[in-house]
Amino acid sequence: AQSVTQPDIHITVSEGASLELRCNYSYGATPYLFWYVQSPGQGLQLLLKYFSGDTLVQGIKGFEAEFKRSQSSFNLRKPSVHWSDAAEYFCAVAFNDYKLSFGAGTTVTVRA
């Protein structure tokens, strides 16, 4: 079945430590890939996206993601987490119709 999987429901990380959020997809073709962040009371914000080209994508707020076709993965990383990065993170995919299918989300908690 076609799906987007975020294996980690909840991740706790210390401020200043690195963060990696996993995302795997299962589709016949390579979709467009996105990472969004959702903070309480705010709309989803696009962190970065991959359509084609360089497999290492730089986004906003110091985030980056790497597309690995062989692993059907698009993992999100940040070298040093700030307390303001505590939020819900969603991986999403789309095709030419731009209809997004979201993963279940990963809640990130940042401890001092």
Add this chain to the structure above:
Amino acid sequence: GAVVSQHPSWVICKSGTSVKIECRSLDFQATTMFWYRQFPKQSLMLMATSNEGSKATYEQGVEKDKFLINHASLTLSTLTVTSAHPEDSSFYICSARTGSGEQYFGPGTRLTVT
């Protein structure tokens, strides 16, 4: 970046009544808007695609007579939950697509049906 607003941000209604949620693209024109539903601690589920000037396209399992969508202009789409019941209580989120394909999301509307 582009801004999408939703109104109201929170609404409480009685069972059996209807409620309308507005989604506006404030600084760009959106020929396509999307409506999502999000249950607590869960992901967003696409409900329907709203195209300006034409009928909305609903995802499988979404009742089109229950969730009426109107995309009257290039900056406004509305979702009307008709004859609402407690199980319709949820967080409803819209997004608007720019000409370049990017989607911008509204802040969401929390609907509580009592």
